[in-house]
Amino acid sequence: MKATRxxxxxxxxxxxxxxxxxVVLDADLAGSTRSLKFKEAFPxxxxxxxxxxxxxxxxxxxxALCGKRPYASSxxxxxxxRAFESVRQxxxxxxxxxxxxxxHGGVNxxxxxxxxxxxxxxxxxxxxxxMKIVVPADYNEAYTAVLSTIKNxxxxxxxxxxxxxxxxxxxxxxxxxxxVLRKGxxxxxxxxxxxxxxxxxxxxxxxxxxxxxxxxxxxxxxxxDEEMLYDFAKSTKRVVTxxxxxxxxxxxxxxxxxxxxxxxxxxxxxxxxxxxxxxGSCDDLLCKFGFNATGISMAVKEWLGKN
Amino acid sequence: xxxxxxxxxxxxxxxxRDILLMLNVAGSGxxxxxxxxxxxxVSLYFKVMNYDPRRPSxxxxxxxxxxxxxxxxxxxxxxxxAGVFPRNMLWTLRKLGSPLQGHPDAKYLPGIEASTGSLxxxxxxxxxxxxxxxxxxxxFRVYCLVGDGEMDEGLVWEALLSASHYRLDxxxxxxxxxxxxxxxxxxxxxxxxxxEDKFKAFGLYTRSVDGHKxxxxxxxxxxxxxxxxxxxxxxxxxxxxxxVSFMEDKVEYHGVAPTDEELKKALExxxxxx
Numbered sequence: 001m002k003a004t005r006x007x008x009x010x011x012x013x014x015x016x017x018x019x020x021x022x023v024v025l026d027a028d029l030a031g032s033t034r035s036l037k038f039k040e041a042f043p044x045x046x047x048x049x050x051x052x053x054x055x056x057x058x059x060x061x062x063x064a065l066c067g068k069r070p071y072a073s074s075x076x077x078x079x080x081x082r083a084f085e086s087v088r089q090x091x092x093x094x095x096x097x098x099x100x101x102x103x104h105g106g107v108n109x110x111x112x113x114x115x116x117x118x119x120x121x122x123x124x125x126x127x128x129x130x131m132k133i134v135v136p137a138d139y140n141e142a143y144t145a146v147l148s149t150i151k152n153x154x155x156x157x158x159x160x161x162x163x164x165x166x167x168x169x170x171x172x173x174x175x176x177x178x179x180v181l182r183k184g185x186x187x188x189x190x191x192x193x194x195x196x197x198x199x200x201x202x203x204x205x206x207x208x209x210x211x212x213x214x215x216x217x218x219x220x221x222x223x224x225d226e227e228m229l230y231d232f233a234k235s236t237k238r239v240v241t242x243x244x245x246x247x248x249x250x251x252x253x254x255x256x257x258x259x260x261x262x263x264x265x266x267x268x269x270x271x272x273x274x275x276x277x278x279x280g281s282c283d284d285l286l287c288k289f290g291f292n293a294t295g296i297s298m299a300v301k302e303w304l305g306k307n
Numbered sequence: 308x309x310x311x312x313x314x315x316x317x318x319x320x321x322x323x324r325d326i327l328l329m330l331n332v333a334g335s336g337x338x339x340x341x342x343x344x345x346x347x348x349v350s351l352y353f354k355v356m357n358y359d360p361r362r363p364s365x366x367x368x369x370x371x372x373x374x375x376x377x378x379x380x381x382x383x384x385x386x387x388x389a390g391v392f393p394r395n396m397l398w399t400l401r402k403l404g405s406p407l408q409g410h411p412d413a414k415y416l417p418g419i420e421a422s423t424g425s426l427x428x429x430x431x432x433x434x435x436x437x438x439x440x441x442x443x444x445x446x447f448r449v450y451c452l453v454g455d456g457e458m459d460e461g462l463v464w465e466a467l468l469s470a471s472h473y474r475l476d477x478x479x480x481x482x483x484x485x486x487x488x489x490x491x492x493x494x495x496x497x498x499x500x501x502x503e504d505k506f507k508a509f510g511l512y513t514r515s516v517d518g519h520k521x522x523x524x525x526x527x528x529x530x531x532x533x534x535x536x537x538x539x540x541x542x543x544x545x546x547x548x549x550x551v552s553f554m555e556d557k558v559e560y561h562g563v564a565p566t567d568e569e570l571k572k573a574l575e576x577x578x579x580x581x
Binding site: 017023044045047048049052054055058060061062063064065066067068070085086088090093094095248 | 317366413420421424425428431432433434435436437438439440442443462465466468469472473519537
């Protein structure tokens with residue numbers, strides 16, 4: 001069990017060793033986002049910007065304009081919400097190679113509650129031209145994804161999680177490509193981030209009920225793997241999206257937008273039903289929103305029964 | 308020295324003419340705040356900055372960031388006069404496909420250091436550039452022009468806090484203190500005064516000068532170069548719409564272009580002025 005935020009910290013160390021232009025910024029949350037590891041290893045290339053996320057993002061843009069490769073992190077709510085205008089004007093508009101890492105994505109944050117749970121960050125970042133979005137499923141995928149960002153010539157938003165989760169992928173992340181974790185014939189599940197593991201467990205439960213499900217780990221939410229979506233929609237005719245995020249504007253919307261225009265099939269979006277999060281343990285919250293294996297499998301089974 | 312000042316004054320006149328001409332051709336844009344910062348920009352590009360117009364991407368160049376991006380006609384006029392791009396491009400301002408966007412866009416026009424327009428982001432980006440200079444031990448300097456109305460933005464103060472914290476003595480901020488913003492007098496819309504005390508409290512080296520006097524501006528810029536350990540803020544007292552009597556200190560000329568008739572009168576005044 002490892003958290004994707006740990007992968008961010010560890011991968012930054014490798015990037016720091018390989019590339020002297022890599023600089024890291026944080027907004028007084030270095031311990032939580034795990035950028036602290038970089039600070040300890042490369043103190044000269046780490047800048048704590050204090051509790052001022054907007055300025056941190058703009059300063060990152062200024063560093064990028066001078067040839068640096070900035071990695072800026074904070075909680076996902078703050079770096080995408082509070083700093084949105086800086087991300088829009090200075091990072092996305094200028095198409096600068098700034099990597100923004102939002103840790104503490106989704107409700108798995110737990111007890112801190114709705115003010116600290118990012119449930120619309122993917123949606124906010126998706127509307128920005130030039131922005132790419134990665135929501136890795138586990139430690140290995142997050143590690144490879146963070147390393148791969150150095151090859152990008154524009155901005156990337158990476159969402160990591162606070163809670164630990166099983167490490168089950170090989171870490172063979174390729175930008176813009178979905179990864180097929182299971183192949184089935186009745187329905188295709190498309191999931192991202194923390195919930196991919198639960199979707200995998202849900203698929204096993206469904207199999208016991210006689211439902212054969214494909215599962216795609218769609219770590220790159222933007223640009224989304226359209227070819228894979230098309231092929232799987234065509235073969236299973238039923239698609240369910242699963243994300244720890246509002247159903248408005250995130251992975252579910254991205255899939256619906258593409259399929260609606262190119263290969264319309266019946267769809268269901270599992271996610272936050274246009275509500276904020278709240279306090280509770282991670283497990284209790286996953287249960288409440290139907291994000292654990294039982295919740296996902298029941299929702300899929302019920303929907304398939306009607307459609 | 309005297310000849311040099313006369314030459315700068317001559318350039319300032321040409322810049323004011325070009326601002327008025329390009330805004331008239333464009334049919335829209337911000338004339339008041341463009342005219343108020345002419346001497347500041349002319350001092351920087353024709354005297355103070357280490358800047359080779361033939362090599363606007365040279366890594367060792369001094370950088371100028373126009374945080375009050377709506378005054379970009381003044382910057383375009385200065386860049387073209389310096390030779391970064393041909394003067395005839397000025398007449399494409401705000402036209403579809405032109406690199407001379409309504410607000411500065413670094414993607415399309417060499418010489419524009421940062422895309423700005425949404426206020427305060429230029430200053431924060433300038434802090435990032437100054438930080439990069441420190442990191443690389445490259446002695447280039449970063450200049451940033453902010454408006455006094457822009458001081459309303461909280462981000463300005465986040466930026467100044469960080470500039471002071473990281474001891475960015477390679478950063479020189481200039482406030483175009485023309486005392487007007489769109490809705491009226493700065494002190495009436497949102498009182499930002501006393502400015503000098505605020506800057507000092509933030510740990511910034513602060514000077515106040517006549518923003519239309521080359522000798523005072525250049526003196527303050529040269530003094531700032533010697534500053535060690537503190538960023539500098541120069542409060543430049545200016546007049547909005549400077550150089551055109553019927554535009555001077557008139558909030559109505561914040562964001563309008565001169566009509567043909569106004570242009571004719573304005574150019575006559577510029578030519579006759581000292």
